[in-house]
Amino acid sequence: MNEMIDWLLLLGLGAVAITSLMSQSIFRAVVFFILLGLLLSLVWIRLDAPDIALAEAVIGAGITGILLLDTLGQLKKTGKLTTEPSPSRARLGLALLASLTLVGLLIWAVLHQPQPAIALHQQVADALPESGVDHPITAVLLNFRSYDTLLEIGVLVLAVLVGLTLQSKDAPPDSLPGLPNPLLHACLTLLIPAMLLTAAYLLWAGADRPGGAFQAGAMLAAAFILLHLSGTRLSPRRSEFLMKAGLVMGFGVFLAVAVSTLIGGRPFLTYPDGSAGMLILLIELALTLSIGLILLSLFTVAHTPAQLPGKRRQDEQ
Amino acid sequence: MSLMQSPMPWLLVIPLAGATLTMLLPDRWRSAASALGILSQLVAALLLSYQVIQSGPQIYAMGNWQAPLGIALRADGLAMLFILMSALVSSLCALYAQSYLKAEKRANFWPLFWFLWASLNGIWLAADTFNLYVGLELLTLAAVGLVAFAADERSLEASIRYLYAALLGSMGYLLGVALLYGAHGTLALDSLAEHWHWGPTSQVAVTLIVGGLLLKTAVFPLHTWLPPAHGGALTPVSALLSALVIKASFYMLLRFWIELDIYRHLPSLSQLLGILGAGAIFWGGWMALRQQHLKWVVAYSTVAQIGYMLLMFPLLTAGQSDASQLAYQGGILMLLAHALAKAGMFLAAGNLMICTGKPDLQALAGMSRYRPLTIFAFGLAGVSLMGLPPSGGFSAKWLLLQSSLLSGQWWWVVVLVLGSLLSAAYIFRVFAYTYRETGEEGDRFARPALSMELTALTLSVASILLGFAAMLPLQLISLPGPLMEALP
Amino acid sequence: MSSDLIFTFGGIGLCGLGLFGFIYHRHLLRRLIAFNLFGNGTFLILVGFAQQGQGNSDPVPQALVLTGIVVAVAATALALVLIRRWFQLKQATELPEDSQS
Numbered sequence: 001m002n003e004m005i006d007w008l009l010l011l012g013l014g015a016v017a018i019t020s021l022m023s024q025s026i027f028r029a030v031v032f033f034i035l036l037g038l039l040l041s042l043v044w045i046r047l048d049a050p051d052i053a054l055a056e057a058v059i060g061a062g063i064t065g066i067l068l069l070d071t072l073g074q075l076k077k078t079g080k081l082t083t084e085p086s087p088s089r090a091r092l093g094l095a096l097l098a099s100l101t102l103v104g105l106l107i108w109a110v111l112h113q114p115q116p117a118i119a120l121h122q123q124v125a126d127a128l129p130e131s132g133v134d135h136p137i138t139a140v141l142l143n144f145r146s147y148d149t150l151l152e153i154g155v156l157v158l159a160v161l162v163g164l165t166l167q168s169k170d171a172p173p174d175s176l177p178g179l180p181n182p183l184l185h186a187c188l189t190l191l192i193p194a195m196l197l198t199a200a201y202l203l204w205a206g207a208d209r210p211g212g213a214f215q216a217g218a219m220l221a222a223a224f225i226l227l228h229l230s231g232t233r234l235s236p237r238r239s240e241f242l243m244k245a246g247l248v249m250g251f252g253v254f255l256a257v258a259v260s261t262l263i264g265g266r267p268f269l270t271y272p273d274g275s276a277g278m279l280i281l282l283i284e285l286a287l288t289l290s291i292g293l294i295l296l297s298l299f300t301v302a303h304t305p306a307q308l309p310g311k312r313r314q315d316e317q
Numbered sequence: 318m319s320l321m322q323s324p325m326p327w328l329l330v331i332p333l334a335g336a337t338l339t340m341l342l343p344d345r346w347r348s349a350a351s352a353l354g355i356l357s358q359l360v361a362a363l364l365l366s367y368q369v370i371q372s373g374p375q376i377y378a379m380g381n382w383q384a385p386l387g388i389a390l391r392a393d394g395l396a397m398l399f400i401l402m403s404a405l406v407s408s409l410c411a412l413y414a415q416s417y418l419k420a421e422k423r424a425n426f427w428p429l430f431w432f433l434w435a436s437l438n439g440i441w442l443a444a445d446t447f448n449l450y451v452g453l454e455l456l457t458l459a460a461v462g463l464v465a466f467a468a469d470e471r472s473l474e475a476s477i478r479y480l481y482a483a484l485l486g487s488m489g490y491l492l493g494v495a496l497l498y499g500a501h502g503t504l505a506l507d508s509l510a511e512h513w514h515w516g517p518t519s520q521v522a523v524t525l526i527v528g529g530l531l532l533k534t535a536v537f538p539l540h541t542w543l544p545p546a547h548g549g550a551l552t553p554v555s556a557l558l559s560a561l562v563i564k565a566s567f568y569m570l571l572r573f574w575i576e577l578d579i580y581r582h583l584p585s586l587s588q589l590l591g592i593l594g595a596g597a598i599f600w601g602g603w604m605a606l607r608q609q610h611l612k613w614v615v616a617y618s619t620v621a622q623i624g625y626m627l628l629m630f631p632l633l634t635a636g637q638s639d640a641s642q643l644a645y646q647g648g649i650l651m652l653l654a655h656a657l658a659k660a661g662m663f664l665a666a667g668n669l670m671i672c673t674g675k676p677d678l679q680a681l682a683g684m685s686r687y688r689p690l691t692i693f694a695f696g697l698a699g700v701s702l703m704g705l706p707p708s709g710g711f712s713a714k715w716l717l718l719q720s721s722l723l724s725g726q727w728w729w730v731v732v733l734v735l736g737s738l739l740s741a742a743y744i745f746r747v748f749a750y751t752y753r754e755t756g757e758e759g760d761r762f763a764r765p766a767l768s769m770e771l772t773a774l775t776l777s778v779a780s781i782l783l784g785f786a787a788m789l790p791l792q793l794i795s796l797p798g799p800l801m802e803a804l805p
Numbered sequence: 806m807s808s809d810l811i812f813t814f815g816g817i818g819l820c821g822l823g824l825f826g827f828i829y830h831r832h833l834l835r836r837l838i839a840f841n842l843f844g845n846g847t848f849l850i851l852v853g854f855a856q857q858g859q860g861n862s863d864p865v866p867q868a869l870v871l872t873g874i875v876v877a878v879a880a881t882a883l884a885l886v887l888i889r890r891w892f893q894l895k896q897a898t899e900l901p902e903d904s905q906s
Contacts, residue, residue: 006811013815017842021826026834033838040845043815046808047852048862052870059878064841071834071885075892087829099825106817106850109496109521110810113858116502117512121863123386136864141871147379147388151439151451152872154333155458158432159879161340162462163886165425214875244340252337259330268326269380298882447869454876458883465887470894477833477887478900484840484880485827491873492820492847498866499854 006046013039027076030068037061050210051137054202058218063295066225070299132276134208141212142280146269150258153251153287156294160247163301188230195223203288207277213250213284217291224296247297250290254283324364325377325390325442328400331358332435336428344424348415351427355408358434362404366397366793374798376444384445384505391444391507393798395649398790399441399568402653405779406560406660407434409772413664414553416766422466429466433459433557440565446494447504449569450487453533457483460562463554464546475545482532482542486566489529496522507799510576523579527586530573533566536590536627537597540620544604548616552667555612559619560660564652567626571648574630576803581635594627595732602739606746610676611666614743615659618702621740622655625714628729632720633805640724641805646791647716653790654701654709654783661776662698665691668769672762678746682753687760690770692751697777699744701784704737709783813853819846831899833888837881844877 016039020032037060044053124136124144131139141149199219206212257279258269266272271279335354339347368375374393378384392400411430418426436455443449461483465476494504500518501509513519535543543563547555574580580587601621608614629648633641668691673680685692701708714733721729783790795801823843830836848870855866892898 002808003806003811006806006808010811010815010818014818017819017822020838021822021835021842026832029835029838033841036842036845040849043812043849044852047812047849047856048808049852049867049870052848052852052867052874055871055874059874060841060845064878064881067882067885068834068838071889074889075834075898087831091829091831095825095827095829098828099821102824103817103821105521105524106492106496106820107814109518110499110813110817110850110854112517113854114500114514114516114518116500116855116858117514118385118502118508119859120385120502120865121859121861124864127382127386137868137871140864140868143380144382144387145447145865145868148448148451148869148872150333151436151448151455152875154336154432154435155451155455155876156879157336157340158429158455158458158462159883161428161432162458162465162883165429165462166465166468166886166890212871214871241341248337248340251333255330255333255337259334262326262330265322267323267378267381268330271380295878298879298886301886447872451872451876454880458880461883461887473887473891473894474900477884477891480880480884480887481827481836481840484884485843488840488843488847492850495847495851495854495866498851499858502855502859504865504869 009039009043009046013043027072030065030072033068034061034065037065051212051215054210054215055218058215058222062222063218066222067299130276132271132278132280133206135206135210135212137210138206138212138280142283143271143276146254146258150251150254150269153254153290156291157248157251160294160297160301163298164244167301184230188226192223192227195219195226199223199288199292203284206284207281213287214291216284216288218295220288220292221295221299224292225299228296228300243293243297246293247290250283250287253286257283323375323377324361324368325375325392326379327361328358328365328438328442329435331361332431332438336431336435339427339431344420347424347427351411351430354431355411359404359408362400365392366401368392369394369397369796370793373796377442385503385508388445388448389505389507390442391799392442393800394793394796395568395572395798395800396441398649398653398793399564400438402656403434403437403441403561406656406776407437407557409776410553410556410560410660410664413556413667413769413772416768417553417667418551426463426466429459429462430557433463433562437561437565440568444506445504446497446506446509450491450494453487453490453566453569456562456565457487457533460558463557464550466554467549467551471545472549475542475549478542479546482539486529486532489525489532491529493522493524493526493529496525506572506576510578510799510803513577515578515582520583523573523577523583524586526573527570527579530566530570531593534563534570534623535620536593536623537600537620538593540597540601540623543620544613544616547619547663548610548613552612552663552670555616555667556660556663559616559663560656563619563623564656567623567652571629572800575633575645575800578803580630580633580805584634587631587633590627591631591729594624594630595729595736597621597624597627598732598736599624599739602736602743605743606739609678611670611678611681611747612663612676614678614747615662615666618662618740618743619655619659621736622651622659622702625651625717625733625736626655628717628721628732631726631729632717632724634724635805637724638805640720643716643720643723645804646794647713647718647720649794650709650716650783650787650790651713654713654780657776657783658698658701658708658710658780661773661778661780662695662702664769664773664776665695665698668765668773669695671765671769674763678750681747681750682755683751684762685748685751687762688764690774691765692748694770694773694777696748697774697781699747701777701780703741703744707784708781709787710780712784712787807857809853809857811853812849813857816846816849816853819843819849822846833884833891833898833900837884837888841877841881844873848873 203216605617632644826839
């Protein structure tokens with residue numbers, strides 16, 4: 001029975017993926033891509049990975065989907081979508097060759113899997129009591145492999161930074177009109193607190209159950225984006241500094257905690273005995289807020305008219 | 318003070334803190350903060366080198382969790398050379414950028430610059446395959462951001478092309494890592510090498526990793542994203558990209574290749590890499606000869622120079638210890654000489670473009686009479702790239718040549734010699750333009766700031782001096798460590 | 806067959822489709838979608854293949870995938886910022902074909 005569900009899911013996955021790839025209409029392609037994200041959440045549950053299922057639904061399908069749809073809307077407004085060049089024969093041949101080779105190699109590799117020499121999940125289970133949290137994935141993300149997570153937040157901050165850099169300082173503020181629908185506002189007053197509550201729950205749950213800063217941050221971002229779409233501006237130009245501080249706060253707090261132990265003579269990213277749980281929660285709190293703001297900024301940055309293509313010489317002295 | 322005991326984490330903390338601070342500080346303080354950061358970076362790099370030379374390779378367990386559960390950092394001689402190289406090149410490029418960029422632009426340059434440096438140091442010190450993936454992505458986004466930073470149409474196109482190629486490359490790499498983890502149960506390089514199981518899974522994983530890294534290194538014929546990105550970026554960015562950024566994926570390739578014994582298992586792949594290198598040398602050289610835009614000449618020269626570094630791979634052969642040693646030394650020296658010479662050449666090319674106000678070669682006519690210093694910096698870098706004695710490029714090619722003869726693969730000698738002739742041709746072509754007479758009398762050229770002339774000259778001179786002092790880096794990279802043990 | 810193995814094959818399929826679309830299409834948004842398919846396939850392989858080998862749920866690759874998803878969304882967002890600017894400047898949704906090189 002369970003295996004049947006798996007095969008059906010797999011079939012659905014394939015159909016949706018092919019549609020999102022080959023659909024004539026780019027709009028349909030994006031919609032099917034979002035649908036694929038939702039299907040993948042189910043797959044992750046089948047793979048015993050509820051954390052990823054949550055993240056996939058909120059980040060993979062949700063945030064990526066919103067970003068894609070929003071870009072599409074902008075392209076559509078100017079009405080340049082119809083003139084897509086048809087790919088050439090040579091491209092088709094190359095694409096087929098590359099993808100079939102890849103699939104063949106991967107199948108061969110998977111069928112010859114050796115017995116792994118190391119069982120890392122055992123080591124994680126053994127070290128879990130010292131990690132300060134009870135949920136193994138949170139322990140890996142924020143303790144055992146916290147260095148990866150630190151750099152990953154760096155990647156997020158960097159993406160926003162590039163977006164902000166490309167944005168012109170004197171561009172007129174966001175021209176997106178707020179939606180003046182009273183019903184929408186009524187819904188939002190109910191929905192936003194619910195979303196904030198969910199975010200808080202996800203953050204808190206991360207210590208011993210699926211959940212954590214990323215899922216919570218993405219939920220927060222979804223709430224921010226809804227507010228933004230309804231006309232409430234969270235990134236006013238007046239408080240540019242505050243916004244920036246909010247963006248790097250998560251990264252900064254994480255780095256500061258890591259460095260403070262370094263100055264105390266312990267290795268980088270070590271938590272002092274007994275306070276690991278608290279410090280992890282502190283970091284996660286800062287991360288949640290920053291991730292929410294970062295994802296919101298990634299959405300709004302794209303809305304601001306870009307700076308005009310200046311003459312190159314102006315940048316140079 | 319913990320900086321003295323273990324300078325290793327500080328090599329990451331300083332640039333990451335630099336990125337955060339330069340984002341938050343008011344514009345006018347950012348340069349000062351960066352200067353302070355650069356100085357402390359140099360101190361940390363020197364301290365760590367001293368430690369490595371005195372007491373051998375250093376392992377640092379992040380968060381006090383031993384690998385493979387945690388992530389380890391590792392500093393051996395090779396890592397040290399790359400740290401010192403990026404410290405030297407980055408700080409000189411930063412000095413150049415300080416005069417080159419307008420104040421407003423400069424304020425936005427610093428955070429990207431610091432992220433770039435952080436990711437480079439992260440990659441040189443990494444000993445964990447997944448951590449390398451995150452480092453690569455950080456590097457990619459910083460580099461793409463710096464290319465797009467010029468904010469004109471061509472650089473935007475270049476940055477999109479670059480981003481797409483780089484994303485595909487990293488995903489190929491990650492797919493390889495996924496297979497390796499499934500087959501070995503570990504992500505740490507050391508424990509992978511210890512439990513290395515050679516079979517179909519590892520073979521496919523290695524193919525994917527090598528393919529992804531070749532794309533990111535812009536190896537012929539996967540190089541098409543490089544010339545627009547390196548040729549179209551702002552000058553200090555071009556220098557950083559050509560001298561350091563492409564070396565990151567190359568460095569990873571080399572580490573995997575030697576530490577995981579790939580040279581022993583896949584000798585045919587080694588020959589293929591050598592053939593791609595030869596292709597890069599000829600195609601890059603030929604294209605450099607045909608460009609009209611000065612920085613594109615230099616960018617295509619990078620494509621060709623990557624080819625020389627790749628020649629190291631077919632020469633690393635099991636059972637031929639002497640030839641392999643020479644190839645390892647020659648390849649790394651080649652890489653170092655290229656980093657110095659190419660950074661110097663890009664900066665000198667930027668200065669030339671400031672003098673003439675135009676990007677094309679035609680505009681250089683008359684330059685050699687009025688701006689000999691700028692031409693001199695360009696020429697010295699050219700000497701090293703051509704591989705004329707006594708430059709660093711010459712010593713490197715000499716080592717590679719000896720290695721080819723020793724291992725009986727004489728055909729690479731032909732490639733080396735013909736390739737050098739081709740590089741001589743494209744460099745002398747640039748010179749020929751500067752000696753043309755325009756008919757107009759008088760000095761009508763602008764003058765770049767003295768600091769910009771000096772930084773270009775320093776890098777070019779360093780690439781020549783490397784020829785006399787080649788023993789120092791060679792001793793450094795031959796210090797005992799996991800890589801040296803695995804070398805054939 | 807276990808779920809782990811089934812979805813490892815699912816991941817392989819997604820990787821193949823993603824790579825195909827990435828090379829085949831010229832529309833920048835379509836290529837970005839293809840890249841995300843490729844990424845999702847890689848994530849499935851990372852978790853499915855590891856758990857298939859270990860025989861039970863493994864938190865390490867799961868944590869890696871969480872990191873990977875965030876990195877992928879950052880890269881996608883950056884690509885979208887660049888695409889929008891490209892569109893504003895050139896009114897085109899694809900890059901010109903390589904003229905040389």
